[in-house]
Amino acid sequence: MPSTRIDDRSRTILMETVSxxxxxxxxxxxxxxxxxxxxxxxxxxxxxxMADLEExxxxxQPHTSAGRVPTDQGYRFFVNELLQIQIQNPAPLxxxxxxxxxxxxxxxxxxxxxxxxxxxxxxxxxxxPSFWDLALKNIQFIHLxxxxxxxxFESQMGMLQNKIIETGEALSxxxxxxxxxxxxxxxxxxxxxxxxxxxxxxKKMNGRATTNW
Numbered sequence: 391m392p393s394t395r396i397d398d399r400s401r402t403i404l405m406e407t408v409s410x411x412x413x414x415x416x417x418x419x420x421x422x423x424x425x426x427x428x429x430x431x432x433x434x435x436x437x438x439x440m441a442d443l444e445e446x447x448x449x450x451q452p453h454t455s456a457g458r459v460p461t462d463q464g465y466r467f468f469v470n471e472l473l474q475i476q477i478q479n480p481a482p483l484x485x486x487x488x489x490x491x492x493x494x495x496x497x498x499x500x501x502x503x504x505x506x507x508x509x510x511x512x513x514x515x516x517x518x519p520s521f522w523d524l525a526l527k528n529i530q531f532i533h534l535x536x537x538x539x540x541x542x543f544e545s546q547m548g549m550l551q552n553k554i555i556e557t558g559e560a561l562s563x564x565x566x567x568x569x570x571x572x573x574x575x576x577x578x579x580x581x582x583x584x585x586x587x588x589x590x591x592x593k594k595m596n597g598r599a600t601t602n603w
Contacts (some may be wrong), residue, residue, distance in 0.1 A: 403443070407443075408464055443464075448464040461547075480542060523583055529570055532566070539554070541555050555593055
């Protein structure tokens, strides 16, 4: 998305949010941004701007009491802004993918790491947060054999994680599809950690088993 869609203040807050999240792998709150910015802005003002950025698709809030995390669109904006920085030696840019929409997240991260390493003349290392803490876009369960299923988790960053689960009982694909639809409908955009906590809470409140991870 073109950078002209947001003003300078929003751009600064978005860049600081992405940078902070890359460093800490924790949702970023308005207070953290307020302390880090050279231009002093109140947390209330920053919260308003972050809410606007969330509506535009650059940020995501795992739940109402948490800070924000970048979406795939937010990461793309961050990388595109870095590419606008004028450097004396433009050679490293030749190997960097220009059309990010045509490349996977792994390819973009690999190129970004190589690019930054070349520019800084230092070793480059890309770290992503634990999949357990990533906001999920989709959950699917696939029947394998009696008592076994394959769980496929897709994060909003485009990362995939597969896990074989022992169920202890035979579950039809129709039932698994119903469970997938329920989880996606009820918990879309939340992390596995948050989903587990919420299911345990519901189990306690309802007095009956909801799921078994």
